Amino acid sequence: MTELPRLPAQGGCRDTPILKQRGQREVFCGLTGIIWLHRKMQDAFFLVVGSRTCAHLLQSAAGVMIFAEPRFGTAILEETDLAGLADAQDELDKVVSELLARRPDIKQLFLVGSCPSEVIKLDLAKAAERMTQAHAPRVRVLNFSGSGIETTFTQGEDACLASMVPVLPRDDQRQLLLVGALPDVVEEQAIGLLEAMGIGPIKVLPAPRATDDLGVGSGTVYALTQPFLGDTHDALTRRGARHLPAPFPFGDEGTTQWLAAIATEFGVAPELFENVTAAPRARARKAIAQAAEGLRGKSVFFFPDSQLEIPLARFLTRECGMDAIEVSAPFIHKGIVGPDLDMLAEGPVISEGQDVDLQLDRARTARPDLTVCGLGLANPLEAEGLATKWAIELVFTPVHFYEQAGDLAGLFSRPIRRHDLLKLEAA
Ligand code: SF4
Helix, strand or coil, rough: CCCCCCCCCCCCCCCCCEEEEEECCCCCCCCCCHHHHHHHHCCCEEEEEEEEEHHHHHHHHHHHHHHHCCCCCEECCCCCHHHHCCCCHHHHHHHHHHHHHHHHCCCCEEEEHHHHHHHHHCHHHHHHHHHHHHCCCEEEEEEEECCCCCCCCHHHHHHHHHHHHCCCEEEECEEEEECCCCCCHHHHHHHHHHHHHHCCCEEEECCCHHHHHCCCHHHHHEECCCCCHHHHHHHHHHHCEECCCCCCCCCHHHHHHHHHHHHHHCCHHEEEEEHHHHHHHHHHHHHHHHHHHHHCCCCEEEECCCCCCCHHHHHHHHHCCCCCEEECCCCHHHHHHHHHHHHHCCCCEEEECHHHHHHHHHHHHHCCCCCECCCCHHHHHHHHCCCCEHHHHHHHCCCCCCHHHHHHHHHHHHHHHHHHHHHHHHH
């Protein structure tokens, strides 16, 4: 290799007119993010200020984990709070004081807003400020919203990480910051590849503990590992950090381009890049080729849900031979997904937001081989004979970087195979 892989030239679907629709939406709310965030931040507690519905959502999404020592809970707003008859702020102070007295292991407390707390306009920013004064330096109290009003489920992580950025200490040293909550094993693979190229120091947001040495400043360059971190991206930029735009590390191409953008910034020699990436890249290509056999020539339709849709459409069309009919995302931030749009060949409808009935009509007319959508739409579409993939699984499953590339393709090929088998049995 004589030069590092370069970012794709602008083109593809970057300038495709975006179909924007607003209407009824079918998405989970941002509270869902607590399920994976609480595993990453080992001294954090997420206190949802919400209703019994919010508590039920968390418990059913968390499944068996509620039997473990919990690091999340719900401060239930009772009807008297909702009617404004009681001072919810006083109640909250009491709940938090009791919690922190009972749990000395908590070093970061997140007050998480919900639809009910937003409806009664409970000022959680003010509450977090007051509680930080009361409990500092032992505990840092922050707030973010996980409400389902006008948001989608991955925005919970974005709002959480964005809430942490303003309170990070200033650190102007040259460093690479990886931004996004990845499963530990995947994060270790990414850091291992970068360190093998001599890149460092490398920090991660979210850090496992509040006391971890993580600061941000003019020497920080950051790479996003998830495409849904728009507010975090803006907050880091405001702190003087610089974003390294790149396709997201899904599949062989995405991972190579993502690594190359960082390697270029740190002046890594092309031969070293090749030495570090050649073997895992070959494994990824082989695994994708096997897992993607059932995907070639099949069509895919993305409903807007996880915000991973554009990078995944790029992976499925370029590396797995699928045809994208519609690629829809809740929000399209070209500063973040622009390089993926550049690589996505023109053809599919690119849409932002949702009027679910109109979009369902388009999917029914197109009858794609695979529809990627939220849980609420999957069952009715399956009943109409369409194969579906739940978007939420893509966030709960390790899918980033070379070693997971085959599994990522497999996540899409399995529902098609199952659908074909069911058709055969029925024939
Ligand atoms: Fe439902 Fe809103 Fe609570 Fe989410 S935050 S569980 S959408 S009430």
